[in-house]
Amino acid sequence: MSYRQSLSYSVLQRHYILFFMQAILSRVTIFIFLILPLIVQAQNNEKVVETILSQLTVEEKLRLIIGGGFTEDASLRNALNKVPGAVGKIHPVKRLNIPATILSDGPAGVRIRPYRGLDSSRTYFATGFPVATSLASTWDTNLVKELGVALGKEAKEYGIDVLLIPALNIQRNPLNGRNFEYFSEDPLISGTMAAALINGIQTNGVGTSIKHYAANNQETDRKTVDEIISERALREIYLRAFQIALKRSEPWTLMSSYNKINGIYAAENEDLITNVLRGEWGFKGLVVTDWHAGKHIVQQVVAGTDLIMPGKIHELRGLTSAYKNDSLSIKAIDKSVKNILQLILKTPVYNGYKYSDTPDLKANAILSRKVAAEGMILLKNNQNTLPLKSDLGVALLGAASYNTIANGRGSGEVNKAYVTSVEQGLTNANYVVDSQSEIASADELAQSNDVAVITIGRNSVEGRDRKIENDYYLTSQERKLIKELSRAFHAKNKKVVVVLNVTSLVDLSDWQDDVDAVLLAWHPGMEAGNAIADVLSGKVNPSGKLAITIPKKYQDVPSAAFFPGVAFTKENPSNNASTTRVVEYKEDIYVGYRHFLTKNIEPAYPFGYGMSYTNFEFSKVSISSNDFKQNLDVSVTVKNNGKVAGKEVVQLYLNAPKASLDKPLKELKGFAKTKLLAPGESQTLKLTITQDELASFNTQRSAWIADKGKYMVTVGNSSVDNKNELQFELKKEIVVEKTNTIKYPDSVKALQ
Numbered sequence: 065m066s067y068r069q070s071l072s073y074s075v076l077q078r079h080y081i082l083f084f085m086q087a088i089l090s091r092v093t094i095f096i097f098l099i100l101p102l103i104v105q106a107q108n109n110e111k112v113v114e115t116i117l118s119q120l121t122v123e124e125k126l127r128l129i130i131g132g133g134f135t136e137d138a139s140l141r142n143a144l145n146k147v148p149g150a151v152g153k154i155h156p157v158k159r160l161n162i163p164a165t166i167l168s169d170g171p172a173g174v175r176i177r178p179y180r181g182l183d184s185s186r187t188y189f190a191t192g193f194p195v196a197t198s199l200a201s202t203w204d205t206n207l208v209k210e211l212g213v214a215l216g217k218e219a220k221e222y223g224i225d226v227l228l229i230p231a232l233n234i235q236r237n238p239l240n241g242r243n244f245e246y247f248s249e250d251p252l253i254s255g256t257m258a259a260a261l262i263n264g265i266q267t268n269g270v271g272t273s274i275k276h277y278a279a280n281n282q283e284t285d286r287k288t289v290d291e292i293i294s295e296r297a298l299r300e301i302y303l304r305a306f307q308i309a310l311k312r313s314e315p316w317t318l319m320s321s322y323n324k325i326n327g328i329y330a331a332e333n334e335d336l337i338t339n340v341l342r343g344e345w346g347f348k349g350l351v352v353t354d355w356h357a358g359k360h361i362v363q364q365v366v367a368g369t370d371l372i373m374p375g376k377i378h379e380l381r382g383l384t385s386a387y388k389n390d391s392l393s394i395k396a397i398d399k400s401v402k403n404i405l406q407l408i409l410k411t412p413v414y415n416g417y418k419y420s421d422t423p424d425l426k427a428n429a430i431l432s433r434k435v436a437a438e439g440m441i442l443l444k445n446n447q448n449t450l451p452l453k454s455d456l457g458v459a460l461l462g463a464a465s466y467n468t469i470a471n472g473r474g475s476g477e478v479n480k481a482y483v484t485s486v487e488q489g490l491t492n493a494n495y496v497v498d499s500q501s502e503i504a505s506a507d508e509l510a511q512s513n514d515v516a517v518i519t520i521g522r523n524s525v526e527g528r529d530r531k532i533e534n535d536y537y538l539t540s541q542e543r544k545l546i547k548e549l550s551r552a553f554h555a556k557n558k559k560v561v562v563v564l565n566v567t568s569l570v571d572l573s574d575w576q577d578d579v580d581a582v583l584l585a586w587h588p589g590m591e592a593g594n595a596i597a598d599v600l601s602g603k604v605n606p607s608g609k610l611a612i613t614i615p616k617k618y619q620d621v622p623s624a625a626f627f628p629g630v631a632f633t634k635e636n637p638s639n640n641a642s643t644t645r646v647v648e649y650k651e652d653i654y655v656g657y658r659h660f661l662t663k664n665i666e667p668a669y670p671f672g673y674g675m676s677y678t679n680f681e682f683s684k685v686s687i688s689s690n691d692f693k694q695n696l697d698v699s700v701t702v703k704n705n706g707k708v709a710g711k712e713v714v715q716l717y718l719n720a721p722k723a724s725l726d727k728p729l730k731e732l733k734g735f736a737k738t739k740l741l742a743p744g745e746s747q748t749l750k751l752t753i754t755q756d757e758l759a760s761f762n763t764q765r766s767a768w769i770a771d772k773g774k775y776m777v778t779v780g781n782s783s784v785d786n787k788n789e790l791q792f793e794l795k796k797e798i799v800v801e802k803t804n805t806i807k808y809p810d811s812v813k814a815l816q
């Protein structure tokens with residue numbers, strides 16, 4: 065070896081040594097500064113919990129388990145009601161300086177009362193953010209996390225310790241009255257969005273509650289319906305969203321649902337709470353019931369529930385006598401109390417946070433508007449009808465143009481200071497808005513305006529499902545309005561735009577051929593009108609994509625024939641008085657696009673679809689290997705080929721080989737959104753496929769199994785974009801995860 069060579073060799077050696085030392089040091093640094101404090105904190109908390117537990121009387125323990133919805137002690141009332149309108153409280157223990165913990169809804173913003181007593185000099189309005197369906201339609205986890213950070217901070221400044229969100233039930237059917245609170249028909253996007261929101265909110269030291277576990281997919285008889293679901297459909301669709309969320313975040317709490325699942329109330333279901341949630345998935349947080357849920361509170365605690373909400377005195381008496389007659393052990397009580405104490409130790413109130421009651425509502429309104437616009441989906445845009453040129457005269461029709469809907473009703477409602485209407489939004493954006501709404505004058509409107517904008521509005525409410533006629537389908541007046549205006553405006557070579565300000569899907573097939581452009585705006589929060597105007601004007605280039613499938617007709621929805629189940633009547637009595645209805649999930653795992661793609665049913669608009677004012681090209685699509693070992697990376701370059709800046713969503717779908725199981729044609733296994741790409745600009749995105757993505761649930765074997773064989777990957781901008789296909793092979797089956805069998809113990813059956 066020459067001197068030069070040996071010199072460079074030793075330089076190289078030094079370089080490697082330095083490199084490894086740096087790597088070790090940086091790991092040690094991460095461990096010392098980030099991980100160690102967490103471990104020490106957890107151990108300290110554990111000790112504090114044990115100490116408090118040893119000092120609590122049994123009565124105090126039971127009071128912690130039963131929510132603070134009541135008190136006989138007048139001196140505690142102020143503490144329990146310190147945030148008027150907050151829906152849940154945990155009893156304080158004054159003797160041990162444990163303050164009352166405050167829980168509040170909801171999915172589109174903090175739900176508290178805006179006025180307090182007679183004092184009108186001070187208000188407590190909250191930011192109305194876009195609903196969850198809108199958040200999911202952004203396909204942008206960073207943005208959803210950003211919203212979470214702002215929402216968590218707002219909650220904290222209003223004295224809230226735990227926000228009762230996110231709600232991540234699957235949108236099984238468009239008639240579900242609470243769909244607006246849920247993200248999607250797909251568990252991956254639901255779970256991923258939920259995790260982004262949780263991670264954002266909890267950076268503030270405020271807790272979250274993923275809900276409603278599980279299969280809370282309809283409102284009709286929600287407290288007494290029995291949902292019959294196969295274990296595979298539960299595991300792959302309904303539980304999966306929760307499992308994914310829990311892999312990517314650590315929500316402080318989880319709320320069980322009202323309904324029964326295969327004969328057992330969710331809140332009393334030991335298999336689901338203790339075996340699956342805690343045992344299989346390692347959930348360490350607190351399990352809370354939904355408000356006034358279920359029948360048997362002792363069984364709820366035995367099954368693994370920690371906190372019963374909102375809490376009633378007779379429930380306290382019930383638990384006390386169960387403890388006295390030995391049907392509730394101190395072990396079960398302590399287990400719940402420990403989880404409650406662990407939660408309390410993390411809360412702002414316990415840690416002495418002095419909240420201001422003055423969150424930054426201005427900044428949050430700006431963020432709400434930004435997210436709302438990102439969640440809108442451009443469904444149709446013939447001959448570049450949109451964006452609308454500035455200064456146009458707009459004939460603005462439809463009640464929702466003037467009373468624009470910010471969010472749905474029920475616990476997902478927010479008391480916000482205002483909602484900007486579409487009229488205000490368009491006016492703010494310098495359009496000349498013509499508010500005549502007479503159909504008789506359609507020709508006059510077409511004469512005196514440049515374009516027609518019609519807003520179709522729908523709202524829905526917790527506790528009730530929607531109707532097919534005059535709700536899912538447009539009313540005859542609405543259809544007439546669209547028809548008349550389209551005829552009159554088209555006769556003058558002018559365009560008609562429809563904005564859908566809707567709670568969930570409405571039919572489009574009946575009328576969309578009449579109009580030139582359709583914007584699906586959802587319930588966009590309190591800046592609704594401004595955000596809609598941002599997209600209509602082109603200030604924001606739409607980049608939202610459908611997180612649900614729009615069918616051609618309601619009957620094409622896979623659950624249409626089984627929703628909302630069969631009610632028990634005198635002629636068809638139930639042998640169980642607490643069950644009033646049974647709904648069988650006969651579509652099984654074929655929910656949403658899994659059904660449309662596999663059964664080859666053409667939808668009106670497919671899952672993942674959404675247009676832009678520019679166009680994108682996908683190129684250099686490649687896979688790191690064709691032989692699956694551990695993980696695979698798929699990369700793709702997205703180029704903006706159009707004239708305006710825009711964002712695109714890359715979606716990765718997998719077609720898995722069938723061994724013993726029937727499988728969907730394709731399933732979403734990854735997605736990513738580009739940054740705002742200027743015209744001509746490109747970005748390369750990378751998506752990783754792990755074993756998890758390969759596996760399906762095999763009920764016979766109680767396991768998630770990745771079958772050996774060839775897997776097809778498609779990378780595109782919707783579920784039907786098949787331009788870029790790749791293949792890889794798994795040479796040997798992998799048992800990705802062994803599970804328990806979900807069974808239904810006799811002890812529980814006996815209670816029904």
Ligand code: BGC
Binds near residue numbers: 228275355
């Ligand atoms: C809803 C929950 C909500 C709770 C408290 C229940 O009726 O199902 O989602 O968090 O009320 O308002």
